[in-house]
Amino acid sequence: SSELTQDPAVSVALGQTVRITCQGDSLRTYCASWYQQKPGQAPVLVILGENKRPSGIPDRFSGSNSGTTASLTITGAQAEDEAVYYCNSRDSSGYHYVFGGGTKVTVL
Amino acid sequence: QLQLQESGPGLVKPSLTLSLTCTVSGGSITRDHNWGWIRQVPGEGLEWIGSAYYSGNTYYSPSFKSRVTISMDTSNNHFSLSLSSVTAADTAVYYCARHPLVLISATGRGYDAFDVWGPGTLVTVSS
Secondary structure: OOOOEEOOEEEEOOOOOEEEEEEOHHHHOEOOEEEEEOOOOOOEEEEEOOOEOOOOOOOOEEEEEEOOEEEEEEOOOOHHHOEEEEEEEEOOOOOOEEEOOOEEEEEO | OOEEEEEOOOEEOOOOOEEEEEEEEOOOOOOOEEEEEEEEOOOOOEEEEEEEEOOOOEEEOOOOOOOEEEEEEHHHOEEEEEEOOOOHHHOEEEEEEEEEOOEEOOOOOEEOOOOEEOOOEEEEEOO
């Protein structure tokens, strides 16, 4: 399968922890990367590999990969974390890329 | 700091060819990175169109393969997207992005990511 599946939306109370998941067969072979996108802005990479954060990404963002599921966890969610989060990986062929449908995170 | 900037017409007529350029500044197109195009139809998710390697090898999404060409101009530090026979369904924000060559994690999984993005450019297909 070349698809990545995400829940459409999730909400989290300010300061609490939220976990977003991404499922797909290709995740057995490739780690997911995660992107944050706020309205009117380009996506920003927040997690790549097993659990690597690019420079400037707060350490409240973490990632994990297990079997066919990848997860992005925000520990102590802040108001500025409200955004749509997309997962992405290569597909099973290794030559193409696929994105999940995105999860809208609302911070209450 | 590496920056990418998309440029091209914001309006394209149906059945014609959409052409965009991504200019790389603050660094060079190097052989240890790939260069890709991603689009986002208004209100929808991200969709990978294709990528080109420094060598000029290209890989395209099956969804676009018959209509898309990505080319590299390393001497001028830019790469381009051409999408033919456009329809209103191709109206979208088009992003260019850099992604490194795939690495292998400690668990044996491959990984890479689109680590630098342009701001995006809206292309509307309309007569």
